[in-house]
Amino acid sequence: MSHAIQERPVSVAPRRGPLSHARLPRWTPAAVAAFSIAAGIGIGLAAGWHSKVQWGMLAALLFVLTTYAVTTKVEGARQAKDRVATSLVWVCFVLAVVPLLSLAWVTISKGMAVLDVYFLTHSMNGVLDTEAGGGVYHALLGTIEQVGIATLIAAPIGLLTAVYLVEYGGGKLAQAVTFFVDVMTGIPSIVAGLFILATWNLMLGFGPSGFAGAMALAILMMPVVVRSTEEMLKLVPNELREASLALGIPKWRTILKVVLPTAIGGITTGVMLAVARITGETAPVLLLVFGTKLINPNPFEGAQSSLPLYVYEQYAVGTDASVARAWAAALVLIAFVMILNLVARGIARWKAPKTGR
Amino acid sequence: MATTTPDIQRNRRAKSASRPGDRIFSGLSRGSGITLLVIMAAIAGFLTYRAILAISKDSTSFFTTFEWNPAGNPPVFGIAVLAFGTIVSSVIAMLIAVPVAIGIALFISHYAPRKLAKPLAYVVDLLAAVPSIIYGLWGAIFLVPYLDGLNQWLDEYMGWTYIFDKSGEGVARNLFTVGILLAIMILPIITNVTREVFLQAPKMHEEAALALGATRWEVIRMSVLPFGRSGIISASMLGLGRALGETMAVAVVLSPSFLISGHLLDPGGGTFAQNIAAKFNEANEFGRDALIASGLVLFVITLLVNGAARWIIGRRKEYSGAAA
Numbered sequence: 050m051s052h053a054i055q056e057r058p059v060s061v062a063p064r065r066g067p068l069s070h071a072r073l074p075r076w077t078p079a080a081v082a083a084f085s086i087a088a089g090i091g092i093g094l095a096a097g098w099h100s101k102v103q104w105g106m107l108a109a110l111l112f113v114l115t116t117y118a119v120t121t122k123v124e125g126a127r128q129a130k131d132r133v134a135t136s137l138v139w140v141c142f143v144l145a146v147v148p149l150l151s152l153a154w155v156t157i158s159k160g161m162a163v164l165d166v167y168f169l170t171h172s173m174n175g176v177l178d179t180e181a182g183g184g185v186y187h188a189l190l191g192t193i194e195q196v197g198i199a200t201l202i203a204a205p206i207g208l209l210t211a212v213y214l215v216e217y218g219g220g221k222l223a224q225a226v227t228f229f230v231d232v233m234t235g236i237p238s239i240v241a242g243l244f245i246l247a248t249w250n251l252m253l254g255f256g257p258s259g260f261a262g263a264m265a266l267a268i269l270m271m272p273v274v275v276r277s278t279e280e281m282l283k284l285v286p287n288e289l290r291e292a293s294l295a296l297g298i299p300k301w302r303t304i305l306k307v308v309l310p311t312a313i314g315g316i317t318t319g320v321m322l323a324v325a326r327i328t329g330e331t332a333p334v335l336l337l338v339f340g341t342k343l344i345n346p347n348p349f350e351g352a353q354s355s356l357p358l359y360v361y362e363q364y365a366v367g368t369d370a371s372v373a374r375a376w377a378a379a380l381v382l383i384a385f386v387m388i389l390n391l392v393a394r395g396i397a398r399w400k401a402p403k404t405g406r
Numbered sequence: 407m408a409t410t411t412p413d414i415q416r417n418r419r420a421k422s423a424s425r426p427g428d429r430i431f432s433g434l435s436r437g438s439g440i441t442l443l444v445i446m447a448a449i450a451g452f453l454t455y456r457a458i459l460a461i462s463k464d465s466t467s468f469f470t471t472f473e474w475n476p477a478g479n480p481p482v483f484g485i486a487v488l489a490f491g492t493i494v495s496s497v498i499a500m501l502i503a504v505p506v507a508i509g510i511a512l513f514i515s516h517y518a519p520r521k522l523a524k525p526l527a528y529v530v531d532l533l534a535a536v537p538s539i540i541y542g543l544w545g546a547i548f549l550v551p552y553l554d555g556l557n558q559w560l561d562e563y564m565g566w567t568y569i570f571d572k573s574g575e576g577v578a579r580n581l582f583t584v585g586i587l588l589a590i591m592i593l594p595i596i597t598n599v600t601r602e603v604f605l606q607a608p609k610m611h612e613e614a615a616l617a618l619g620a621t622r623w624e625v626i627r628m629s630v631l632p633f634g635r636s637g638i639i640s641a642s643m644l645g646l647g648r649a650l651g652e653t654m655a656v657a658v659v660l661s662p663s664f665l666i667s668g669h670l671l672d673p674g675g676g677t678f679a680q681n682i683a684a685k686f687n688e689a690n691e692f693g694r695d696a697l698i699a700s701g702l703v704l705f706v707i708t709l710l711v712n713g714a715a716r717w718i719i720g721r722r723k724e725y726s727g728a729a730a
Contacts, residue, residue, distance in 0.1 A: 102556050131621035138517050141509025145597075148590050149533055152544045209438035217432050218439075226439040228716065229446050235644065235712030236449070236705070237651020239679045243701040244449045247456045251691065268445060275442070301431035322535070329537020332653040332679065336686055357539040357654070364543055364658060372547070379540045390535050394528075 071123050078136065081119065085111035105147065109140045160380025163373045169381070173342035181370040185378045187344040188359035191259055194348040195338065195355055196328050198263035199270055204320050207274025214275070215282040216304055233272040241268040242333030250337070257339035259348030262355070265333035270323045277319025281312040314396055321393035325386045331357035356382040449705070457699035460692065468699065473664055474685065476696035483696050485703055490666050491581060491675035495656070496649040498585025499592060504642050506589070507596035515604040516626060527601065534594035542658030545587040550659065553578040553586070557671050572671040579661040582670040587655055592645035599644060603637025604630055636718050643715035647708050653679035678704040
């Protein structure tokens with residue numbers, strides 16, 4: 050390409066008019082977008098399409114095509130390609146935002162209809178599927194206990210594994226652990242549930258309990274904790290370790306008193322994000338905890354409930370009252386997860402390790 | 407930093423291993439690492455053991471049978487329908503999600519105004535945390551009715567393609583809808599990983615291209631996309647892993663049946679994970695073994711997909727893949 054440019058004599062003189070191409074005014078994309086949306090709605094109405102999805106898709110298509118046509122006419126082929134790419138990227142963005150906004154809106158608006166203090170403080174004991182009322186207390190309690198136990202199992206193992214990988218690792222074993230932690234991140238939650246089912250329930254003969262669910266959740270949580278802790282420990286400057294060791298402090302105390310406290314903000318964030326992730330897991334809970342309408346505060350004995358499982362059960366019942374309860378529980382669940390997320394990210398920002406760079 | 411750390415550590419280890427506190431602590435942390443490996447091995451081992459128990463009593467071929475009746479006499483069950491449904495729904499999800507995710511990643515990394523880009527990346531992070539059951543609930547109650555019209559339209563005008571031919575009435579609780587829902591669910595993870603790779607594209611290359619008069623699209627095509635190719639592939643495979651193993655959203659949206667149909671818009675079909683969730687409560691102990699057998703197949707498939715993704719990431723040292 051550069052070859053061709055060199056051979057051609059540079060001739061600015063014969064060209065009349067300004068040096069640059071004709072450009073479309075700045076408001077063109079907005080105008081085209083407005084036109085396409087209007088046309089999409091108009092054609093959709095005229096053709097009598099019921100589904101708004103089609104209206105949107107038509108508008109998106111019109112937007113890209115009109116952009117291409119207008120730009121080719123005014124600015125030339127290369128600019129047209131550029132504009133089309135830009136408009137496609139914007140369309141992708143809108144395509145992704147629309148369902149997500151709708152998800153948030155539907156959950157909040159439908160959930161708020163039922164959600165109140167009564168809902169949070171009562172169980173489903175004695176409430177028929179068809180009648181309104183009842184609550185989510187037993188499920189909330191179950192979720193907190195199961196997630197708590199899972200965290201107690203997974204956080205120490207995950208943390209120590211990360212310490213091993215960063216502070217002691219380097220050999221074949223560390224390589225194997227790194228690889229399998231990565232692979233473990235991708236285990237489908239239902240497979241973790243089946244594993245505990247095969248060992249704890251079928252082999253050892255235990256019945257469904259919150260603890261069984263917690264073990265499956267711990268399996269899902271471990272790799273996430275390892276990954277995030279590992280990243281945080283790698284950020285701790287080596288000078289800190291060396292300074293501590295130079296004072297004659299044993300390595301284990303260096304790790305406990307210098308390395309971990311330096312990274313504690315990030316580690317907390319990682320653990321909380323992992324907790325948020327397993328809170329929403331339904332499949333292992335469905336297999337192992339079984340679900341109940343009653344309050345069962347003992348996670349080691351008998352069936353419990355949990356928020357995601359409650360949502361699933363109430364949806365599956367299918368009456369108006371139960372679906373409304375499902376939405377309310379979904380809102381509780383999403384609020385729980387989002388608060389965990391926001392707090393975790395707040396801590397990360399507040400206690401970001403000083404890397405010294 | 408990465409190159410100097412191991413050397414220092416090796417020297418340090420030689421001296422410090424003698425103290426009892428050090429020995430206990432290093433033993434503990436090494437033990438945790440080994441525990442993780444043991445768990446992985448145990449998952450593979452126990453699932454295989456229970457699966458063999460089940461498959462050995464299966465009266466037909468496990469891989470080609472179109473039926474799931476482990477309680478029957480003789481027991482008949484096979485994964486053909488599940489494998490088909492899992493693959494089809496995941497492929498639909500990938501076809502939709504990968505281009506859109508690349509678009510969003512480009513939007514965040516190169517197109518969006520700076521003020522919009524940061525909160526947007528944050529929102530995408532949050533979206534990855536929405537529990538799958540909520541996507542399922544939304545999909546079943548909200549998305550399905552909206553897709554009915556689209557399904558009719560596709561049937562009417564694209565019916566000649568065979569796959570969009572809709573034979574009955576039926577609501578849109580089909581593999582196509584499941585694919586769309588899965589696409590929405592795996593968007594955040596694919597977006598996150600690709601965005602991170604795009605942001606690492608060498609600035610010098612981009613500026614050089616711009617200086618030569620390239621348009622923004624040409625800059626992206628010439629310097630960003632080639633750099634990010636392996637990142638895109640591995641991000642897609644991570645997303646594929648999620649889509650393959652997704653349980654609740656599929657279980658809630660799909661109305662399952664044990665038929666293989668190329669008509670994507672007809673309700674029916676099933677996936678591995680959905681079938682386990684749906685059949686679990688009615689299954690006796692042998693039936694649970696049969697479900698474990700199908701879970702083992704799912705485990706192996708996701709293991710291969712994720713392993714491949716990690717291997718592709720691992721070949722590029724610049725990118726750690728930590729965000730996944």
